[in-house]
Amino acid sequence: MIPAERQRTILTLLGNQEVISISELTHQLDVSHMTIRRDIAKLESDGRVMSVSGGVQLTETIHTELSHDVKINQHRNEKADIGFYAAQLIKPNTTVYLDAGTTTLEIAHQLNHRDDLLVITNDFAIACYLMNHSECSIYHTGGKVDKGNQSCVGQQATHILREMNIDLAFVSTSSWNQRGISTPSEEKVLVKKAIIASSRQSYLVSDSSKYGKVATFHAIDMECFDKVITDSEFPSSCIEDLNERGITVEVV
Template sequence: MLSVKELCSLLKVSHMTVRRDISALESEGEVHSVPGGVRISRSIRIEPTYQDKSTAHLAAKRAMAAHAATMIRSGQTVFLDAGTTVGHVVQHLEGKKDLTLVTNDLTTAVRLSDISGLDVFQIGGHVDVRNRSTVGLFAAGMLGHFNFDLALMSTSSWDSASGVTTPSEAKVGVKQAAMSNSAMNVLVSGSEKYGLIGTFNVAPLDLFDQVITDSSMPSEELAQLSEAGVKIHVTET
């Protein structure tokens, strides 16, 4: 990260000029402004495999999933987006009544089927083998047949300027279809993904009713998001 003061000194320009240029670069997704300075945005061109993600940041993922599960009420229809963090929600559903769970995550669907009393729908479509999920036009089309009370959404990349993004075009329509048919949208994503920017835009952060992240998120980033009106819950591990 570089502070505004450092940039003024390095470039030999005024504070106003630096602020103007930061704003222009941020609108293009090239940098991410933080209180008192700026840092370069990091692009993501390909997601890690499901196997790689399943063993990373486990404590933080479990804590985020536990909080997300408290939002699920009996009688609801809930979308569980593909991803290892949202997948941990399943272990908290035992005993909940009259729930309809819809997911495009193959592993999550299998785990849900082991819990008695749940009505489970697996979304069909093209199988993304790396991420063990269904994506694409057919998957998005099937989601249009549901009305969700709650959609728990995942992402590989997010930040305050670009919102939720993805390196996979085939995931865009699926995520957007779930969100557009949900009364409440919640993003569940770790701090390690913040500041990453994928090739394709999914949704700005103001379309989410809440963002659940972990305690490793820098305080200055949390302050900036709060100032922008984003409702954030930080889980402790």
């Protein structure tokens, strides 16, 4: 059986059960452990499947994002840990971008004592928190308001980002895999691309629950990120793959 046939068979099997172990696949397809791992790596790079501990499952497709008010109550401990760790990476006198999101809001919560930063954001909750609790200089992008996400998107937000020189950007997402991050909103793609174009360094901050999900619009390739900051549930096999591609993964 050629690789393309094996990979189609793997997808068919996953259509009938949620998770399949590597051992089960080697038995059913009568090939080596290494061959199955190569097939999974190809399917994962195409965004079709995601690795889990000892096995593989289909990528989950999302068509809409949860609202800010819903997301803020999910995986709070993981987000807080990521936010604390990420904030320690911000050097003195830095221009920082905090992308819209509840994980990046946790980074903002760690900046109360900083008066040496210029923070740029498209997120209203982040801007409001920093206005009331920090001494940072703050720029909000403005633009079209995404009410559910409590942020700005579209061409106007993109325009100001392309006029800024950002030292370090913390980028959020609701869906990502080995290919990169994606979004159900085409207008968010413009903002994400502008962030990467304007930043010297870009870090993806996301808890592991977002991994293995894919949305309609691909936004940024993983190779555009210098670092990924996530939690301990992120699959070790995926860490190895990202490291081989020159992307550092920090598990907190």
